[in-house]
Amino acid sequence: MPAVAPRRGAAGGxxxxxxxxxxxxxxxxxxxxxxxxLVLRIPPADLVVRLRDPLILQALRLSLxxxxxxxxxxxxxxxxVAYLLATAEFRGKRALEAFIDLPMVLPPTxxxxxxxxxxxxxxxxxxxxxxxxxxxxxxxxxxVVAQAFVAAPFFVGAARAGFAEVDRKYLDVAATLRAAPxxxxxxxxxxLAAPSLLAGAAMSWARALGEFGATITFAGNMPGVTxxxxxxxxxxxxxxxxxxxxLSVLLLLVxxxxxxxxxxxxxxxxxxxxxxxxxxR
Amino acid sequence: xxxxxxxxxxxxxxxDVAFEAAAGSTTVxxxxxxxxxxxxxxxxxxxxxxxxxxxxxxxxxxxxxACRLHVPPxxxxxxxxxxDYALFPHxxxxxxxxxxxxxxxxxxxxxxxxxxxxxxxxxxxxxxxxMPHQLSGGQQQxxxxxRALVLEPRLLLLDEPLSSLDIQxxxxxxxxxxxxxxxxxxxxxxxxHSPVEALVFGDRVVVLDGGRVAQTGSREELLRxxxxxxxxxxxxxxLFTGRATDRAAGSADAIxxxxxxxxxxxxGGPDTVYLTVSPREIMLSRTLPEGSPQNIFAGSIVELIxxxxxxxxVRVVLDTRPPLVAEVTREAVxxxxxxxGVQVYAAFKATGVHRYT
Numbered sequence: 001m002p003a004v005a006p007r008r009g010a011a012g013g014x015x016x017x018x019x020x021x022x023x024x025x026x027x028x029x030x031x032x033x034x035x036x037x038l039v040l041r042i043p044p045a046d047l048v049v050r051l052r053d054p055l056i057l058q059a060l061r062l063s064l065x066x067x068x069x070x071x072x073x074x075x076x077x078x079x080x081v082a083y084l085l086a087t088a089e090f091r092g093k094r095a096l097e098a099f100i101d102l103p104m105v106l107p108p109t110x111x112x113x114x115x116x117x118x119x120x121x122x123x124x125x126x127x128x129x130x131x132x133x134x135x136x137x138x139x140x141x142x143x144v145v146a147q148a149f150v151a152a153p154f155f156v157g158a159a160r161a162g163f164a165e166v167d168r169k170y171l172d173v174a175a176t177l178r179a180a181p182x183x184x185x186x187x188x189x190x191x192l193a194a195p196s197l198l199a200g201a202a203m204s205w206a207r208a209l210g211e212f213g214a215t216i217t218f219a220g221n222m223p224g225v226t227x228x229x230x231x232x233x234x235x236x237x238x239x240x241x242x243x244x245x246x247l248s249v250l251l252l253l254v255x256x257x258x259x260x261x262x263x264x265x266x267x268x269x270x271x272x273x274x275x276x277x278x279x280x281r
Numbered sequence: 282x283x284x285x286x287x288x289x290x291x292x293x294x295x296x297d298v299a300f301e302a303a304a305g306s307t308t309v310x311x312x313x314x315x316x317x318x319x320x321x322x323x324x325x326x327x328x329x330x331x332x333x334x335x336x337x338x339x340x341x342x343x344x345x346x347a348c349r350l351h352v353p354p355x356x357x358x359x360x361x362x363x364x365d366y367a368l369f370p371h372x373x374x375x376x377x378x379x380x381x382x383x384x385x386x387x388x389x390x391x392x393x394x395x396x397x398x399x400x401x402x403x404x405x406x407x408x409x410x411x412m413p414h415q416l417s418g419g420q421q422q423x424x425x426x427x428r429a430l431v432l433e434p435r436l437l438l439l440d441e442p443l444s445s446l447d448i449q450x451x452x453x454x455x456x457x458x459x460x461x462x463x464x465x466x467x468x469x470x471x472x473x474h475s476p477v478e479a480l481v482f483g484d485r486v487v488v489l490d491g492g493r494v495a496q497t498g499s500r501e502e503l504l505r506x507x508x509x510x511x512x513x514x515x516x517x518x519x520l521f522t523g524r525a526t527d528r529a530a531g532s533a534d535a536i537x538x539x540x541x542x543x544x545x546x547x548x549g550g551p552d553t554v555y556l557t558v559s560p561r562e563i564m565l566s567r568t569l570p571e572g573s574p575q576n577i578f579a580g581s582i583v584e585l586i587x588x589x590x591x592x593x594x595v596r597v598v599l600d601t602r603p604p605l606v607a608e609v610t611r612e613a614v615x616x617x618x619x620x621x622g623v624q625v626y627a628a629f630k631a632t633g634v635h636r637y638t
Contacts, residue, residue: 167367169363170369172323172328172354172361172367174369174380175354175355176326176360176361176429177355177361177380177381177429177432178382178385179380179381179384180353180355183384187380188369191371192369192370192371
């Protein structure tokens with residue numbers, strides 16, 4: 001038996017590997033083919049020309065601006081919640097977790113409708129906001145709110161996991177070193193969880209950048225005001241397929257850059273820190 | 282001076298201990314894992330809350346369950362060195378050491394000199410720019426000590442400070458650490474599972490067993506007068522507890538213990554008596570010994586333990602009734618062909634029994 005078992009195991013390993021490669025390859029094709037054909041569809045020179053189009057530049061600028069603002073808001077409001085979820089036990093914790101994850105599974109258009117009923121002129125909070133002169137629907141601020149709504153779970157989830165991963169012993173030691181919880185949070189917990197926080201921020205930025213359904217429902221599609229890149233793609237599709245392709249390639253490049261920077265961030269940061277230390281010595 | 286009376290219940294485990302510790306001395310809290318050593322440290326540090334009892338340092342109440350007082354750890358004048366040192370991995374050595382000063386709001390110009398003094402005290406000035414992952418275990422320990430001592434705490438808490446080190450380093454660090462602790466003016470609480478460390482470091486020793494204090498005393502008291510099987514095992518001797526009234530029938534100089542009858546020189550009064558027999562007083566033989574020894578027990582060998590590890594003597598654990606530990610030379614082990622499972626006779630003289638009440 002012992003002489004046979006390893007061979008059978010090896011044969012099983014090969015079969016497993018072949019099927020893994022076959023299935024994995026199909027998935028890669030499914031994901032990759034559309035992207036490759038998208039890039040192949042338009043000559044690079046054409047892309048550069050399209051980039052000069054002021055309408056496209058406008059959409060790109062608005063997209064970058066609003067998604068960045070949404071990410072900052074999400075990070076600022078999400079940090080305390082993530083900290084609470086990672087470190088505290090309280091009644092209703094499960095419910096709060098599910099509630100925060102909800103936008104991730106909610107159809108974005110539903111999110112848009114929900115935002116309208118809340119912050120629309122006749123909405124629950126819209127009335128109060130209107131009284132102090134703030135209007136969200138069909139404004140750039142509304143775009144930011146829509147993006148923050150759908151992007152929040154990505155940041156909170158990653159930050160929560162990052163906080164939970166930090167060994168409690170560092171927090172205990174900090175507490176015995178005169179550090180009140182706020183100081184420990186800023187000087188120990190956040191730095192140690194930094195890679196996860198950055199990854200969460202990048203993921204929620206990418207999600208905000210790609211936001212379509214909630215934005216068009218809640219903020220509309222006004223060039224220069226609420227027309228972000230995904231909306232511009234959709235609009236271009238109605239009239240000019242090539243323009244839509246060019247915009248899509250551009251969005252693809254931006255997204256790819258964000259994703260790659262997430263993957264590279266921790267090791268890049270370590271390398272940079274090492275170089276800084278060498279320079280300091 | 283530290284005055285601690287600590288009670289804490291967690292699931293099935295209940296801790297209930299009380300002890301005092303004087304300034305300028307080291308009190309070792311020793312016990313097996315699960316005895317409650319770490320709980321003691323966490324309660325004294327304020328990392329956990331007391332169910333009942335109190336913690337008072339130099340007359341300042343830090344915790345008192347009766348009036349729901351709990352001073353948080355960051356407001357206690359303590360230093361704490363965690364078992365694996367827990368240096369902040371993202372901070373250089375000097376920033377690790379400066380952490381407590383900065384957190385406590387020490388003015389910036391006073392921080393640098395204080396950090397340098399602390400590093401100098403531990404002899405690690407040249408490490409100040411390193412990151413924790415670039416340090417050896419012994420260096421990390423010194424940084425952790427510097428980080429705690431820079432705050433000039435009135436109470437220093439050490440959780441198994443040597444257990445994360447390899448054996449070679451441990452020997453060197455042990456001597457250094459002992460010399461350092463002797464110079465410190467604060468109360469030092471030193472937690473360990475190692476009887477050797479307890480006897481090396483402990484001006485006083487608190488022995489924990491199952492969440493309770495088995496015995497408290499100076500190391501001499503512990504060595505001479507162990508009062509529980511656990512302490513006896515800790516200091517490496519054979520202990521029997523019995524009552525003089527339970528004298529074995531027809532013999533004025535023997536005592537019946539729950540484990541068996543032991544002949545002693547003089548049974549004394551009617552109180553509970555403790556009997557110890559040094560492992561070195563016990564002779565082993567393969568055949569029934571003749572002549573003077575009054576105590577002869579038959580049994581088989583459970584374990585042979587070189588003492589010290591790799592040393593010239595061997596501790597022989599026996600399953601006799603009562604169970605005994607003998608200590609013999611390496612030569613005797615080979616001459617008698619002793620190994621696990623071998624049947625032997627263990628014999629000792631009545632005059633070899635140390636008796637106390």
